[in-house]
Amino acid sequence: MRDVTIAIWAFLLASVLIAESFAVAKPSSLATFGDTCSRLMRPVSARAVVLLGWAWLGWHFFVR
Numbered sequence: 001m002r003d004v005t006i007a008i009w010a011f012l013l014a015s016v017l018i019a020e021s022f023a024v025a026k027p028s029s030l031a032t033f034g035d036t037c038s039r040l041m042r043p044v045s046a047r048a049v050v051l052l053g054w055a056w057l058g059w060h061f062f063v064r
Contacts, residue, residue: 016033019033020032020033
């Protein structure tokens, strides 16, 4: 099960890196990761969701 999880995360990371390289190479085709994050973080409610997500993640992984 651990190997499958690592393979999925590696695939997701590779996909993001490939999409980012296409976005940088040809700016009109895709938005970069930074542009996407900037747009998603504009509303205050989105910032609150991200803050709560980080708090949840920290509580579940770093408290142990």
